[in-house]
Amino acid sequence: MQTLSRDFKDELRAKANASLQRHYKNLDAEARSIKHDPPSGEMLASFTTHLQSSNRILVLIGAGLSASSGIPTYRSAGGFWRTFSDQQLAKKSAFEDDPILVWQFYDYRRQQAKAALPNPAHHALAEMAARKPGLLSINQNVDELCQRAAHPAGQIINLHGSLFRVKCFDDACGYEEENHAIPVIPQFPATEPPRVPDSTNTSSSVSGVSIDDLPHCPKCKVSLLRPAAVWFGEGLPEDKVNQVEQWMRGGSDASEDEKVDLMLVVGTSAMVWPAAGYIGRARKAGARVAYFNMEEKSAGVARPEDNDWMFLGDAAELVPKAFEGFLSSVGN
Ligand SMILES: [Zn+2]
Numbered sequence: 001m002q003t004l005s006r007d008f009k010d011e012l013r014a015k016a017n018a019s020l021q022r023h024y025k026n027l028d029a030e031a032r033s034i035k036h037d038p039p040s041g042e043m044l045a046s047f048t049t050h051l052q053s054s055n056r057i058l059v060l061i062g063a064g065l066s067a068s069s070g071i072p073t074y075r076s077a078g079g080f081w082r083t084f085s086d087q088q089l090a091k092k093s094a095f096e097d098d099p100i101l102v103w104q105f106y107d108y109r110r111q112q113a114k115a116a117l118p119n120p121a122h123h124a125l126a127e128m129a130a131r132k133p134g135l136l137s138i139n140q141n142v143d144e145l146c147q148r149a150a151h152p153a154g155q156i157i158n159l160h161g162s163l164f165r166v167k168c169f170d171d172a173c174g175y176e177e178e179n180h181a182i183p184v185i186p187q188f189p190a191t192e193p194p195r196v197p198d199s200t201n202t203s204s205s206v207s208g209v210s211i212d213d214l215p216h217c218p219k220c221k222v223s224l225l226r227p228a229a230v231w232f233g234e235g236l237p238e239d240k241v242n243q244v245e246q247w248m249r250g251g252s253d254a255s256e257d258e259k260v261d262l263m264l265v266v267g268t269s270a271m272v273w274p275a276a277g278y279i280g281r282a283r284k285a286g287a288r289v290a291y292f293n294m295e296e297k298s299a300g301v302a303r304p305e306d307n308d309w310m311f312l313g314d315a316a317e318l319v320p321k322a323f324e325g326f327l328s329s330v331g332n
Helices: 002-033 041-052 063-067 092-097 099-115 120-131 238-248 275-284 315-327
Strands: 057-061 135-139 156-158 161-168 176-178 225-229 262-266 288-293 309-312
Touching: 041 309, 041 315, 057 120, 057 275, 063 315, 092 099, 099 161, 099 225, 120 135, 120 315, 135 238, 156 238, 262 275, 275 288, 288 315, 309 315
Parallel strands: 057 135, 057 262, 135 156, 262 288, 288 309
Antiparallel strands: 161 176, 161 225
16 A cells, blocks of 8 residues: 555655756746857956956856856756756755765766866866966866866865755764765766656665665764765855855954945846845946846846846856956966
8 A cells, every 4th residue: 555655645745846948948948049149348348457457356156157068957847867856855854864875866966066077167266266366266066176176275165065065964063075086985886867757666665775875974974974965955055155254254253244345146047045135245346247147037135237247148158258358468
């Protein structure tokens, strides 16, 4: 009886997710198919002039940057693995229910990130950071593509953690380390193609893996290790938020934000906090704002203003194009 009802539930979920997936696929295709006019020469010239005189630059990086490298935007539409959405597996309760399944999901995401390559925008941002020591990137992506593009390590804060770090499931233990193993445990498949929803493949028990096989914390020797990525319902890591705070205050104990010259918003509609908040604060601290996004969809304090630059389209093309005037004029 129990098996029947579980199969039935799986089937229902698969059907519901298949229809959602089709819907999101269409939405994604729609967004990417909109042809935007290329930025005008006038717009590029005014951006380059401002960039040349900018020292303190804050960059907010979102999923749209990695989408151009073929990594699905798991935080929003279209991010499905087997029959699951990101929202179903990237959370503490899912790990408590079935850590094998959650680790398989993250193993798959590691494979996907490892197979992807940094795109020209990742490289352009890394080069800009190297030329502008006062630049700080707040990265919301967990794929490490910025790092692989050699973005200076001291100038990037991985606000949502990394697919390639693990930490103890018990917060009180506090253990964390780098971990690039693929597969995470030998029993997982070495390569796993993305699947369309398939109700025969929803249970972790088919893989013949037991909880004892999963990575355990070497410090407390009790808890499992989990991906050190921020899950739904969790707060942002305090030390990282503090690092951004430090930068906003100019590295001193000042009670007010230091002047910011330029804010770049790349591949994110920045509609969630605290991301949206950083745009508002940078603006207040004097920054002009440039958006690089597929669509003009922002709200609240992240809403574009008349004085902003709006580069609409694929970030992988637009960021290098916008930086070209500056990068080709220095260091030669
Ligand atoms: Zn531990």
